[in-house]
Amino acid sequence: xxxxxxxxxxxxxxxxxxxxxxxxxxxxxxxxxxxxxxxxxxxxxxxxxxxxxxxxxxxxxxxxxxxxxxxxxxxxxxxxxxxxxxxxxxxxxxxxxxxxxxxxxxxxxxxxxxxxxxxxxxxxxxxxxxxxxxxxxxxxxxxxxxxxxxxxxxxxxxxxxxxxxxxxxxxxxxxxxxxxxxxxxxxxxxxxxxxxxxxxxxxxxxxxxxxxxxxxxxxxxxxxxxxxxxxxxxxxxxxxxxxxxxxxxxxxxxxxxxxxxxxxxxxxxxxxxxxxxxxxxxxxxxxxxxxxxxxxxxxxxxxxxxxxxxxxxxxxxxxxxxxxxxxxxxxxxxxxxxxx
Amino acid sequence: xxxxxxxxxxxxxxxxxxxxxxxxxxxxxxxxxxxxxxxxxxxxxxxxxxxxxxxxxxxxxxxxxxxx
Numbered sequence: 029x030x031x032x033x034x035x036x037x038x039x040x041x042x043x044x045x046x047x048x049x050x051x052x053x054x055x056x057x058x059x060x061x062x063x064x065x066x067x068x069x070x071x072x073x074x075x076x077x078x079x080x081x082x083x084x085x086x087x088x089x090x091x092x093x094x095x096x097x098x099x100x101x102x103x104x105x106x107x108x109x110x111x112x113x114x115x116x117x118x119x120x121x122x123x124x125x126x127x128x129x130x131x132x133x134x135x136x137x138x139x140x141x142x143x144x145x146x147x148x149x150x151x152x153x154x155x156x157x158x159x160x161x162x163x164x165x166x167x168x169x170x171x172x173x174x175x176x177x178x179x180x181x182x183x184x185x186x187x188x189x190x191x192x193x194x195x196x197x198x199x200x201x202x203x204x205x206x207x208x209x210x211x212x213x214x215x216x217x218x219x220x221x222x223x224x225x226x227x228x229x230x231x232x233x234x235x236x237x238x239x240x241x242x243x244x245x246x247x248x249x250x251x252x253x254x255x256x257x258x259x260x261x262x263x264x265x266x267x268x269x270x271x272x273x274x275x276x277x278x279x280x281x282x283x284x285x286x287x288x289x290x291x292x293x294x295x296x297x298x299x300x301x302x303x304x305x306x307x308x309x310x311x312x313x314x315x316x317x318x319x320x321x322x323x324x325x326x327x328x329x330x331x332x333x334x335x336x337x338x339x340x341x342x343x344x345x346x347x348x349x350x351x352x353x354x355x356x357x358x359x360x361x362x363x364x365x366x367x368x
Numbered sequence: 369x370x371x372x373x374x375x376x377x378x379x380x381x382x383x384x385x386x387x388x389x390x391x392x393x394x395x396x397x398x399x400x401x402x403x404x405x406x407x408x409x410x411x412x413x414x415x416x417x418x419x420x421x422x423x424x425x426x427x428x429x430x431x432x433x434x435x436x
Contacts, residue, residue, distance in 0.1 A: 131416060185403055186410065230416060232399045249399070304392045305385060356385045360393065368396050 031314060032070035034340035036063045041334025043085050043321045047092045050325035053332055054095060055340050056083035062097055064109070067325065067332070067342055076107050078114045085126045089133030093157050096136050098124030104138045108159040116163040118153060121146045130183040130204075131231060133157045135168070137190055139178050148177025150192060150202070171207040173200075179222055184248035185231040191248055193222025193236050201251050211251050216240045223279075224265040229326060235275055237266035243277050245303070257301045259308075265321045271328030272350065273303040273357075273368055278319030278333055298322060298333050304368070305354065314341050 039058035046053045052073065056062045060083060062076035081100030088095055088109070095107040100123040106116035118138070126139040136155050142148035152169035156162075176196035183204065184191055190202040197216035202209055216222060220240035227234045233254060237243045243266040245255035257266075263279035280296045296315035301308050317336030324331045330344040404414045 186406060186412075230400075230403060232403055247399075249402075254395075304389055354385060354389075356382060356389050359386070360389060368393060 031312075031341040031343045034063070034065055034070050034072070034342060036065075036072055036075075037061065037338050037340070039082075039338055040317070040336040041320050041338065041340060042083060044323040044332050044334045044340060045086050045088055046323055046325050046332070047088050048090050048326055049092070050327040050329060052092070053323065053340075053342070054086045054088060055332075055334055056086045056097060057334075057338065058082035060099070062086055062095070062107075065340070065342075067330065070342055074112050076112050076114075078105060079103070081123070084124060087127050087129050087136070089129045089155070089157050090131065091133060091157055093159060094133070094155065096127045096129065096155075098127045098138055104136070104153065106136075106155070106163060110159075113159075115159055118165070118167075120151070122148075126178075126180050128182045129155070130187040131185070132187075135183070135187060135204075137181055137183065139181050139192070142173075142177040148173045148195075150178050150181050150190060150207075152190075152207070169205075169207045171202055171209075175212065180225040180236075182225050182227050182234065183231065184227070184234075189248060191225065191227075191234060191251075193225045193238075195221050197222060197238060197240065199225075199236060199246060199251060201248075213251050215244055215246065215251075215253070216242060223263060224321070226267050228268050229270050233268075235266045235268050237263035237277060237279070239263070241279075243275065243301075245275070255303065255306055257306055257308075259299055265319060267322045267324045267331065268303065269324050269328060269331070270326060272345075272352070274309070275301050275303050276322050276324065276331055277301065278322040280315075280318030280336075282318050282336065296335065296337075298331070302354070309352065312343065315339065 037057040037059050041057045044055045053065050053067045060079050064073040079099040083099045085098040095109050098104050102120045104118040104124050105114050108115050120140050122141040122143045124138050128137050136153045138151045140149045150171040151167050154168045176194040178192040181192040187204045189204050192200045197220045199215040200212040216238035217240035220238050222236050222238050224237040233247050235245050239262045241259050243257040261279045265278040267276045277299045294314045294316050297311040297313050300310040315335035319333050321334040332342045334340050
């Protein structure tokens with residue numbers, strides 16, 4: 029898997045997202061800029077300028093019309109993907125750590141930071157998927173996290189629930205319409221922050237990554253714990269691969285001495301696990317610092333990782349990846365080819 | 369004697385994997401059915417991907433390939 033190295037950011041990456049067809053990927057970083065790249069050749073399509081603080085998060089509506097971003101400048105911005113023009117700014121009291129479009133792109137959630145005098149919140153914004161439209165200033169819903177602040181959140185299937193991961197290691201399920209808390213359950217070790225939460229393609233289950241060195245798969249419907257993936261390093265990110273039953277985890281010890289040979293040689297790794305059997309099946313080296321974000325092409329052709337080192341590495345899956353399967357998978361048909 | 373023990377052990381691992389895989393597949397099937405039913409109730413196409421590329425959900429090789 030020979031990667032394409034994307035050099036365009038001057039500071040650590042915070043999130044990467046692919047468009048629905050997987051052709052373009054967006055990256056954001058602490059350098060206040062969003063970049064758009066062709067995933068096939070790594071050519072930079074454009075940049076989105078306007079934020080006045082570190083960017084924490086981006087997402088793309090499913091029709092690839094609008095880009096949403098959240099930053100340390102306490103704003104959520106909406107961008108016309110084609111022209112790069114900012115079409116809407118929503119202001120908040122604190123930094124915005126995560127944005128996520130629901131499956132039809134009409135609702136956007138934003139996770140806001142907790143700071144003295146302000147509790148962490150999850151805010152829902154109604155979005156009109158049209159670059160010419162006048163977007164509403166109003167917040168359609170505000171969920172206040174008075175127990176433990178949310179660090180990440182995403183919409184479930186049919187926008188029925190908002191699923192959040194918290195600073196204390198728990199996950200919550202809120203009603204997507206009313207914002208009412210339905211369940212909160214411990215998912216990771218107490219006090220070990222949930223660092224990433226990504227949905228399966230049909231949004232019926234999701235993966236969480238945590239500082240407790242594990243990633244877990246849960247049902248969106250009732251938060252049932254389905255699978256656990258154990259690693260030996262604090263995790264910042266986890267993604268589910270379509271087409272093949274794998275998950276990809278990323279992380280690394282941030283405090284690691286950069287003068288050690290390990291760091292010099294780019295030894296920070298993306299770790300592949302079998303989604304169903306929970307075994308580690310492979311690693312991909314390359315970054316010079318912890319992996320902060322991993323995203324998978326929705327069509328299953330490859331993945332991209334973003335590091336503390338400021339690089340994005342885009343990988344196309346090779347033959348060995350697609351051929352890999354356990355004996356028992358061949359029995360159930362399709363040589364482990366199933367996108368289960 | 370060692371080989372017999374080894375084979376036994378290997379057999380047990382395979383058996384366990386088979387169980388785990390079948391459990392997962394059964395869960396997926398239930399979830400997919402339930403989601404389809406919920407989408408029907410809301411008057412939505414059965415699958416999110418129905419109007420997209422037919423194999424977008426990666427089922428071209430498995431039994432679940434046909435979505436009617």
